Amino acid sequence: MSDTVTPDTPxxxxxxxxxxxxxxxxxxxxxxxxxxxxxxxxxxxYQASQWKIMWWKFRRHRLAVWAGIILILMYLMVPFAEVIAxxxxxxRDDDHIYAPPQGIHLFHEGSFVGPFVYGYEYELDMxxxxxxxxxxxxxxxxxxxxxxxxxxxxxxxxxASFHLICPAEGGTLFLLGTDRLGHDMLSGVIxxxxxxLTVGLVGISIGxxxxxxxxxxxxxxxxxxxxxxxxxxxxxxSLPELPLWMALSAALPVTWSPVWIFFGITIILGLIDxxxxxxxxxxxxLSLREEExxxxxxxxxxxxxxxIRKHLLPGFTSHIIASATLSIPGMILxxxxxxxxxxxxxxPAVSWGVLLSEAQNITAVTVYPWLMAPIIPVIIVxxxxxxxxxxxxxxxxxxx
Amino acid sequence: MxxxxxxxxxxxxxxxxxxxxxxxxxxxxxxxxxLSNQIDVLRKQGESASIAKLEFLRKEYALDRPFLExxxxxxxxxxxxxxxxxxxxxxxxxxFEFEKPVSEVVGPQIPLTIVLNLSxxxxxxMMAFPIGIYSAVRQYSWGDYTATTVxxxxxxxxxxxxxxxxxYLSNRWFGLSIGGLMDKEYIDQPMxxxxxxxxxxHLVVPTIVIGTAGTAGMIRRLRANLLxxxxxxxxxxxxxxxxGETRLIAKYPLRMALNPFIADIGNLIPSLVSxxxxxxxxxxxxxxxxxxxxxxxxxxxxxxxFVLLFVAVxxxxxxxxxxxxxxxLDPRIRLGAGTSK
Numbered sequence: 001m002s003d004t005v006t007p008d009t010p011x012x013x014x015x016x017x018x019x020x021x022x023x024x025x026x027x028x029x030x031x032x033x034x035x036x037x038x039x040x041x042x043x044x045x046y047q048a049s050q051w052k053i054m055w056w057k058f059r060r061h062r063l064a065v066w067a068g069i070i071l072i073l074m075y076l077m078v079p080f081a082e083v084i085a086x087x088x089x090x091x092r093d094d095d096h097i098y099a100p101p102q103g104i105h106l107f108h109e110g111s112f113v114g115p116f117v118y119g120y121e122y123e124l125d126m127x128x129x130x131x132x133x134x135x136x137x138x139x140x141x142x143x144x145x146x147x148x149x150x151x152x153x154x155x156x157x158x159x160a161s162f163h164l165i166c167p168a169e170g171g172t173l174f175l176l177g178t179d180r181l182g183h184d185m186l187s188g189v190i191x192x193x194x195x196x197l198t199v200g201l202v203g204i205s206i207g208x209x210x211x212x213x214x215x216x217x218x219x220x221x222x223x224x225x226x227x228x229x230x231x232x233x234x235x236x237x238s239l240p241e242l243p244l245w246m247a248l249s250a251a252l253p254v255t256w257s258p259v260w261i262f263f264g265i266t267i268i269l270g271l272i273d274x275x276x277x278x279x280x281x282x283x284x285x286l287s288l289r290e291e292e293x294x295x296x297x298x299x300x301x302x303x304x305x306x307x308i309r310k311h312l313l314p315g316f317t318s319h320i321i322a323s324a325t326l327s328i329p330g331m332i333l334x335x336x337x338x339x340x341x342x343x344x345x346x347x348p349a350v351s352w353g354v355l356l357s358e359a360q361n362i363t364a365v366t367v368y369p370w371l372m373a374p375i376i377p378v379i380i381v382x383x384x385x386x387x388x389x390x391x392x393x394x395x396x397x398x399x400x
Numbered sequence: 401m402x403x404x405x406x407x408x409x410x411x412x413x414x415x416x417x418x419x420x421x422x423x424x425x426x427x428x429x430x431x432x433x434x435l436s437n438q439i440d441v442l443r444k445q446g447e448s449a450s451i452a453k454l455e456f457l458r459k460e461y462a463l464d465r466p467f468l469e470x471x472x473x474x475x476x477x478x479x480x481x482x483x484x485x486x487x488x489x490x491x492x493x494x495x496f497e498f499e500k501p502v503s504e505v506v507g508p509q510i511p512l513t514i515v516l517n518l519s520x521x522x523x524x525x526m527m528a529f530p531i532g533i534y535s536a537v538r539q540y541s542w543g544d545y546t547a548t549t550v551x552x553x554x555x556x557x558x559x560x561x562x563x564x565x566x567x568y569l570s571n572r573w574f575g576l577s578i579g580g581l582m583d584k585e586y587i588d589q590p591m592x593x594x595x596x597x598x599x600x601x602h603l604v605v606p607t608i609v610i611g612t613a614g615t616a617g618m619i620r621r622l623r624a625n626l627l628x629x630x631x632x633x634x635x636x637x638x639x640x641x642x643x644g645e646t647r648l649i650a651k652y653p654l655r656m657a658l659n660p661f662i663a664d665i666g667n668l669i670p671s672l673v674s675x676x677x678x679x680x681x682x683x684x685x686x687x688x689x690x691x692x693x694x695x696x697x698x699x700x701x702x703x704x705x706f707v708l709l710f711v712a713v714x715x716x717x718x719x720x721x722x723x724x725x726x727x728x729l730d731p732r733i734r735l736g737a738g739t740s741k
Contacts, residue, residue: 235418238666238719240711242674243692244426247708250696251429333558337678340560341693359564360682366571375561383556 054318057395064391067384074381078194082152084164085187086173089350091150093172093182096120098131098368101177101185108140116142119171130367141171177370179358185373188355192374195351197381199266199335200328206270207331208324211277218278219285220308226282233275241272245334248272249343258349265344269331280323284316291315318396326389329382336378352378404727412716419712420487424471427705433463434496434699461494461702474705487709493702497695502706506688510710513676513687516610517714519603520672521665523611524618529661531615532622536630536657537649547619554616559675563609563682570605606683610675614668622661629653659730665722669715677711 031037038046045053059065077084093099102117119139123132149166153159167173176185218229248268252261288294289312297311338344339353340360347354352374358364359371432440435458442451458464462473462480472478474493476486485491492502535544557565582598629635630653638648680689688707695704 231415231418235415235422238415238670238712238715239419239422240670240673240677240715243677243708243711246677246693246696247423247426247704248429250699250704251426253431329556336558337560341678341681343693343696356561362564362567362571365564365568369568369572372561372564372568375565378558378561379553379556382558383552386552386556 050314050318054395058391061391061394063387064394067387067391070380070384071388074193074377074384075197077190078197079155081191081194082154082160083162085184085190086149086163086165086167086175087184087187088150088152089183089188089191089348091184091187093174093178093184095122095182096133096172096174096178097180097182098364099133099172099174099178099182100368101370102135102172102174104143104175108137113140114142116140116168117171117173117175139171141168141173143173144168176373177368179355179368179371180364185355185370188350189352189374189377191350192352192355193377195262195345195349196332196335196353196378199262199269199351200331200385202263202266203269203273203331203335204324204328206267207273207277207327208320210270210274212281212320214274215278215281216285216308219282220289220304220312222286229278229282233279236272236275237279239272241330241334242337244272245269245338246341246343249338258345261345262349265335265338266331269334273327273331276327277320277323281316281320284319285312288312288315318392322389322393322396325385325392328389329385332378332381332385401727405724408720408723408727412720415716416713419716420475420709421471423705423708423712424474427701427708428467428470430699432699433458433701435461435463437699474702487706492706495695495700495703497698497700497703502703505703506691506707506710509686509688509691512685513689513710514714516603516606516676516680516685516687517669517672517718519607520611520614520676521668521718523607524614524668524672527611527615528618528622532619532661533626533649533654535619535623536626539627544623551616551619554612557612559609559613560678560682562612563606563679566605566609567683606676606679606685609683610672610679613675614672618661618664618668621664622657625657625660626653629656659726662722662725662729665725666719669718669722673711673715 048056082088099120102120104115104117106112106115108116118135118137119141121134121136123134124130125132144166145164147163147166148161149163151159151161165173174184174186176189178184179188214229214232218226245268248271249265252264256264285308294307294311297307302310335344335351336353336356339346339351340356342357342360345351345354355374356372356378365371435454439451439454442448442454460481462470465473469478472486473480474486476484476488476491478484478486480486487493492506494500495502495505498505531547535547538544582595582602630649632653635648635653638652639645643651676687677689677692679685680687681693684690688710692704692707692711694700695707
């Protein structure tokens with residue numbers, strides 16, 4: 001609303017000069033638009049850009065905001081996994097196989113020591129063939145912070161040994177226990193976030209490109225292209241995803257390096273997942289194409305790519321972002337499932353699914369339940385993406 | 401209704417053809433085939449005696465032909481080494497790993513796969529229907545909040561992890577093994593009441609595990625749809641006229657919200673079948689899931705291809721049923737263009 005009249009432009013009004021009539025006129029300047037006038041708050045709202053309003057609306061969705069914060073924190077961990085994790089993924093502690101999680105204590109025999117863990121007392125139960133560990137309360141191993149620990153190659157560029165936390169000299173620090181080979185589970189979970197969190201993003205970008213392209217063609221041009229793409233979408237959507245993912249990733253050569261397998265998996269996830277996005281793009285395009293401003297652009301001679309990019313895309317970007325966010329957890333779960341079945345990534349690559357593949361053996365799980373620890377980050381991330389996606393979807397149409 | 405059914409069945413034929421081609425393409429993606437890989441291994445070991453036999457077998461199964469021909473032979477639309485003998489003729493192929501026909505390998509697993517998926521669908525609908533209605537009618541009540549929270553958790557917990565957790569907990573708390581299809585003592589026993597009970601008891605956990613995510617999604621969507629309807633004016637009118645609450649909800653808004661609820665099978669079934677495959681692996685159920693995994697690992701292509709085709713057909717039949725149910729419910733669909741989308 002730009003036609004607001006400010007009250008400080010008074011107009012000359014005929015006042016009752018020399019009046020005998022006793023006619024009273026309010027001397028205050030009269031503003032005929034006072035009804036339409038906006039409070040500063042309303043003005044701010046009406047003049048805000050589409051994205052700003054979306055942000056305001058999104059902010060009201062508390063759960064989504066918190067989910068977003070948690071996700072940002074988790075993604076911040078990704079580049080610095082080497083620094084945060086107390087051990088490297090290659091590190092194997094042969095003396096501590098299937099060691100249970102060490103609890104953090106503060107007081108030892110009544111006196112304050114600061115955060116520390118008790119060392120292990122190890123015993124092999126020959127009857128049941130089970131590794132039995134007990135906390136040895138004589139071995140107090142204070143946790144070191146901002147310390148120099150195991151050497152690693154930071155981003156494969158230079159060697160460093162700085163860690164946020166390290167075990168005591170000569171001690172151990174397995175806060176989530178160790179697995180069959182003596183790998184620290186906590187470090188595995190931290191390193192695993194690298195692959196598990198990025199696989200969804202890369203996969204969704206591939207799915208998004210395909211979805212935008214095919215959905216765009218179907219929605220904008222209609223006719224035969226629409227019919228063919230619609231059929232493809234219907235067929236792909238009617239197929240169960242996981243068996244297809246399994247079959248495709250079984251086709252990845254075992255000789256490939258983990259990096260190539262990673263890209264192979266993301267492409268597979270994206271290849272099967274585009275129909276959902278393509279459908280969203282198509283239906284949105286179909287409705288937006290009929291809007292007056294889009295028609296006007298066509299009549300003025302804009303070519304299709306310009307109409308799509310300049311006029312239609314801004315209208316549905318928010319929707320696409322929301323539905324993309326909602327399909328990321330599916331991809332994360334897909335990678336987890338594939339790696340869990342040993343069809344996806346394998347060691348030395350570490351993802352949450354790779355870690356969970358140790359839990360395939362149910363007898364091991366019942367004796368060493370901490371092998372299931374990577375389930376927790378998986379659930380947190382999937383929940384967070386769902387809440388975030390819900391919030392984004394509600395905010396995507398701010399004028400409703 | 402009859403013409404709708406015919407039309408719907410006819411559209412399934414090209415779909416099935418495309419799917420079978422896609423699946424054949426996928427299972428042929430890995431380099432070589434089961435036999436040529438074995439030949440390579442033997443050649444490396446310097447054994448030439450059995451190579452001739454394997455070469456003969458490759459010819460037997462038409463593996464030496466070009467891709468398209470192989471597909472058509474598999475389908476039964478091209479003359480193979482034994483004439484027209486493929487899926488269309490009821491020959492499901494040969495499993496190299498088990499050295500048995502595919503029908504013998506997966507035959508016993510198919511009924512259980514169908515039973516498991518059916519019981520899961522029933523479970524999803526039986527749980528989602530009352531809970532969804534309750535959450536919508538008593539919006540923002542404690543029950544609604546509980547259902548929503550549980551629903552979110554159900555959506556976020558991948559089914560195979562849920563299976564793993566339940567497997568662990570039941571073992572821990574009850575000393576019970578819920579894996580497998582029946583208690584050990586009934587294996588290879590003739591069917592009896594006790595055996596049937598054991599099977600049913602073992603089906604409960606997988607059904608819940610596979611169905612949770614689907615149920616959660618269903619509840620959310622039914623709740624949203626019903627809420628949309630409940631806020632419409634005709635509901636207010638009916639209420640103003642003094643219609644009883646139960647009757648009011650059951651008569652109009654529920655019927656409106658039911659359509660998308662039924663149509664949702666289309667989204668539900670593929671994910672349920674996906675879930676049943678991996679949950680069967682985790683819980684060690686004799687469905688086609690573990691067989692598929694094994695076949696994929698050893699590149700037992702005809703077995704893998706058949707199982708993939710089977711699960712695809714299973715979802716297609718499910719969708720057919722959902723479309724028919726919709727057509728019965730909603731005359732607009734059976735009299736209209738025949739497509740619900």
